[in-house]
Amino acid sequence: MSFSDLGLLPELLRAVADKGYDSPSPIQQQAIPAVLAGRDVLAGAQTGTGKTAGFVLPILQRLAADQGHGTNRAPRALVLTPTRELAAQVAQSARDYGKHMQLRTYQVFGGVSINPQISALRAGCDILVATPGRLLDLAQQRLVDLSKSQRWVLDEADRMLDMGFINDIRKIIKLLPQKRQNLMFSATYSDDIRVLAERLLHDPLSIQVAPRNAPIELVEQRAYRVPKEQKRHLLVHLIQEGQWRQVLIFTRTKHGANRLTQQLEGAGIQAAAIHGNKSQAARVKALDMFKRGQITALVATEVAARGLDIKELPQVVNYELPNVPEDYVHRIGRTGRAGAAGEAISLVSSDESGFMRDIERVLRRSIPILPTPVFKIVESAQPAAHADRGSGERARPQGQHRQQHAQGRDARRAPAAGSGTRSFGRQ
Ligand code: AMP
Numbered sequence: 223m224s225f226s227d228l229g230l231l232p233e234l235l236r237a238v239a240d241k242g243y244d245s246p247s248p249i250q251q252q253a254i255p256a257v258l259a260g261r262d263v264l265a266g267a268q269t270g271t272g273k274t275a276g277f278v279l280p281i282l283q284r285l286a287a288d289q290g291h292g293t294n295r296a297p298r299a300l301v302l303t304p305t306r307e308l309a310a311q312v313a314q315s316a317r318d319y320g321k322h323m324q325l326r327t328y329q330v331f332g333g334v335s336i337n338p339q340i341s342a343l344r345a346g347c348d349i350l351v352a353t354p355g356r357l358l359d360l361a362q363q364r365l366v367d368l369s370k371s372q373r374w375v376l377d378e379a380d381r382m383l384d385m386g387f388i389n390d391i392r393k394i395i396k397l398l399p400q401k402r403q404n405l406m407f408s409a410t411y412s413d414d415i416r417v418l419a420e421r422l423l424h425d426p427l428s429i430q431v432a433p434r435n436a437p438i439e440l441v442e443q444r445a446y447r448v449p450k451e452q453k454r455h456l457l458v459h460l461i462q463e464g465q466w467r468q469v470l471i472f473t474r475t476k477h478g479a480n481r482l483t484q485q486l487e488g489a490g491i492q493a494a495a496i497h498g499n500k501s502q503a504a505r506v507k508a509l510d511m512f513k514r515g516q517i518t519a520l521v522a523t524e525v526a527a528r529g530l531d532i533k534e535l536p537q538v539v540n541y542e543l544p545n546v547p548e549d550y551v552h553r554i555g556r557t558g559r560a561g562a563a564g565e566a567i568s569l570v571s572s573d574e575s576g577f578m579r580d581i582e583r584v585l586r587r588s589i590p591i592l593p594t595p596v597f598k599i600v601e602s603a604q605p606a607a608h609a610d611r612g613s614g615e616r617a618r619p620q621g622q623h624r625q626q627h628a629q630g631r632d633a634r635r636a637p638a639a640g641s642g643t644r645s646f647g648r649q
Pocket of ligand 1: 242243244245246247250268269270271272273274275
């Protein structure tokens with residue numbers, strides 16, 4: 223199938239060709255005709271499947287067809303996203319796909335000054351991409367009129383609910399016109415999502431697609447057992463010995479992300495943190511530097527990293543395991559994109575074995591545990607003394623180090639899977 227089989231306008235076909243896409247992805251094949259026909263859609267699809275073009279292309283086409291709606295340039299389509307990064311990404315996609323059309327896309331989110339957003343909204347736009355909090359702020363001050371947004375998309379609905387946006391979403395829905403087209407995208411289906419979908423959608427077309435790269439096939443997954451307080455030393459060893467150039471590292475908390483970033487920098491590894499307490503400018507800068515290869519490690523919390531589109535990421539590290547197994551699948555799904563093989567490494571402390579077993583149950587496979595390599599424990603006086611509070615490890619003077627003889631073998635010589643490895647599931 224080609225894009226021209228989907229009934230898209232020549233302007234959109236040109237934009238898609240400019241992007242270098244050969245053929246529509248499965249979600250695009252199903253969503254585009256349905257949205258063009260005006261149907262509601264409920265799609266189970268995560269980042270990496272091409273879902274954004276799946277809703278942006280037909281929305282652009284429908285908006286182009288409804289030109290001449292009057293002089294009021296209140297947004298005629300609304301996309302709600304859980305995070306600022308995703309909002310910026312979706313808005314950029316809409317500009318890219320709509321570059322041969324006369325339609326304007328604008329994005330609003332918190333963490334940046336509201337004034338330029340107010341001015342831009344006054345000037346008018348056709349598609350508004352927004353995070354819920356800032357959008358409500360603007361709506362409550364009557365700075366944005368959503369009564370013309372007859373098409374709207376709830377992107378990453380599951381993440382929206384996880385982040386506690388349900389009340390905001392309800393308030394926003396009340397501001398939309400009664401007669402409208404509703405599109406909902408969610409990577410996972412919980413009961414809450416089903417309830418929301420039933421309330422929101424009218425006779426929707428349900429689409430379910432597998433992640434573009436099933437992580438199980440394309441990502442080499444492995445784990446190391448390591449005491450909590452030694453994780454950072456092992457991580458430094460893995461990055462340095464493996465000469466990693468680009469690694470996305472997940473921590474559970476914002477504070478943990480900051481602390482690990484400092485510790486990596488202390489070990490001479492260029493790193494930056496990305497999480498909800500960072501300003502928008504800092505997050506964009508960190509992501510940009512990471513994409514350009516100016517920093518080696520991007521340390522992220524789950525929520526901040528959600529929806530980031532980083533091409534062909536070679537390495538993902540679960541510095542701490544997520545307690546929701548599906549989050550593991552999303553995290554490691556960021557490697558091995560576009561057919562490139564990726565590697566996902568989990569550092570598992572004894573208190574996380576239960577999480578690991580849950581993950582293996584969801585994946586229906588075991589994750590090999592590799593013998594822990596010999597690594598140095600280098601402690602710097604300042605940050606480590608602070609960082610290790612409560613961990614039981616005493617800080618040593620700067621530069622002093624000892625060696626960890628875990629199993630006396632180097633990771634690179636360890637088998638990747640099979641006989642020499644163990645699994646959490648089989649313990
Ligand atoms: P998304 O799932 O919307 O975040 O898209 C993931 C990535 O896939 C983005 O970098 C898109 O530019 C790319 N993409 C979207 N559709 C296609 C397609 N039909 N062929 C190749 N790449 C695509």
